[in-house]
Amino acid sequence: MRIGIDHTTTYAYDRAARFIVQNLRLTPRSSEAQTVRHWQVETDVDARLRKSEDAFGNIVHALYTEQPTKTLTIRVTGEVVTSDTAGVIPPDQERLSPLVFLRDTDLTKRDRLISVFASEFQAHPPLDRMHRLMAGIHGSVAFEVGVTTPTHTASEVLALGRGVCQDHAHVFIACARHMGVPARYVSGHLARRDRADQEAAHAWAEAWIEGLGWVGFDPANGICPTERYVRIATGLDYLGAAPVRGATYGGAGETLAVKLMVRDADMQQGQQQA
Numbered sequence: 001m002r003i004g005i006d007h008t009t010t011y012a013y014d015r016a017a018r019f020i021v022q023n024l025r026l027t028p029r030s031s032e033a034q035t036v037r038h039w040q041v042e043t044d045v046d047a048r049l050r051k052s053e054d055a056f057g058n059i060v061h062a063l064y065t066e067q068p069t070k071t072l073t074i075r076v077t078g079e080v081v082t083s084d085t086a087g088v089i090p091p092d093q094e095r096l097s098p099l100v101f102l103r104d105t106d107l108t109k110r111d112r113l114i115s116v117f118a119s120e121f122q123a124h125p126p127l128d129r130m131h132r133l134m135a136g137i138h139g140s141v142a143f144e145v146g147v148t149t150p151t152h153t154a155s156e157v158l159a160l161g162r163g164v165c166q167d168h169a170h171v172f173i174a175c176a177r178h179m180g181v182p183a184r185y186v187s188g189h190l191a192r193r194d195r196a197d198q199e200a201a202h203a204w205a206e207a208w209i210e211g212l213g214w215v216g217f218d219p220a221n222g223i224c225p226t227e228r229y230v231r232i233a234t235g236l237d238y239l240g241a242a243p244v245r246g247a248t249y250g251g252a253g254e255t256l257a258v259k260l261m262v263r264d265a266d267m268q269q270g271q272q273q274a
Helices: 098-102 112-119 126-140 154-160 165-178 265-273
Strands: 002-027 034-043 047-053 059-065 069-082 183-190 202-209 213-217 229-235 244-252 255-264
Touching (some): 002 183, 002 265, 034 047, 059 069, 069 229, 112 154, 112 165, 126 165, 126 202, 126 213, 154 165, 165 183, 165 202, 255 265
Antiparallel strands (some): 002 059, 002 069, 002 255, 034 069, 183 202, 183 229, 202 213
């Protein structure tokens, strides 16, 4: 499947920021499951962009502004060709032992509520266990925008029973780790069937299954990733794979606006030709 992406993030300040430092995890890697045909990261101000890789193998652009800035727009455009691997992630770019992803974080820490919820699935074989866990979270945590923040923990979300895809992923990760299954957070994009314009990027989780490797699970939608998914970055939780993280020095009154288009490029081309 050919997926086109146009992702714009705009920061505006009531008083100009002296300088801005951002880490951008906005660029996918090519693998057996996806091929990046072209990709571009650009800004509308005089800024330095330095490309590198982090410990998880994610492509990172470090952004530094060099003058007072009242508005900053980061635009990412590109096209990726994907294939359906039934959720299994090709093992061609792994750098770390799966055991690293048993580590708790503040957002995925395990407590009694996580333990009780996860225990419902413990008796099943590993792969079946993860599928049942995904379905359980999908049925227990309703998708609702605006009720959580990036600081809500997995346990808080499970108790609340509402959240967004980031929250579903954190609950899955916390429960999987409690059951001794390595799990990690994935940020990326989902080409929806109903519309191309979206409010934010997508997130899901991956679990390590012996004999298969890493397998993707999307509790927010109750399915394993298909060819409609584009993987961008992975981490222990949201903080390690967030599309944009950084700091601003000086300035005041920051506002943020995001515009995102994720389209089926083949379908769009067919509609244009018709």
